[in-house]
Amino acid sequence: MTRGELYRVYRGSKHDTKNFRVFAVVSRQVLIDSKFSTVICAPVYSNYSGISTQVPVGIEEGLKHHNCIHCDELISIPKTVLTNYIGFLPADKIEMINNALMIALGLEE
Numbered sequence: 001m002t003r004g005e006l007y008r009v010y011r012g013s014k015h016d017t018k019n020f021r022v023f024a025v026v027s028r029q030v031l032i033d034s035k036f037s038t039v040i041c042a043p044v045y046s047n048y049s050g051i052s053t054q055v056p057v058g059i060e061e062g063l064k065h066h067n068c069i070h071c072d073e074l075i076s077i078p079k080t081v082l083t084n085y086i087g088f089l090p091a092d093k094i095e096m097i098n099n100a101l102m103i104a105l106g107l108e109e
Contacts, residue, residue, distance in 0.1 A: 003026065006023070023042065023077060055068060063086065
């Protein structure tokens with residue numbers, strides 16, 4: 001598992017109305033490689049509002065249609081449920097994720 005991978009998770013959240021939700025792994029690689037049992041992920045939704053904490057993704061990343069990663073809704077997910085690999089974010093999308101996470105967490109310079 002590496003940072004930037006996309007996984008389809010069955011019932012990613014108990015508040016989610018969909019049976020499956022795609023998540024992007026956003027934890028740092030050191031945590032992913034550790035014995036820690038969970039990683040931090042950001043959900044992928046079909047709605048895109050164009051705000052600075054959303055990163056557009058789509059067919060190029062392995063999804064069926066255009067979506068966006070919501071960096072304001074981070075969730076810790078057990079590594080054991082991240083088994084249904086969808087795709088990987090290219091370097092430019094990882095940079096966009098980094099910027100969106102800085103804004104979402106209030107770490108702007």
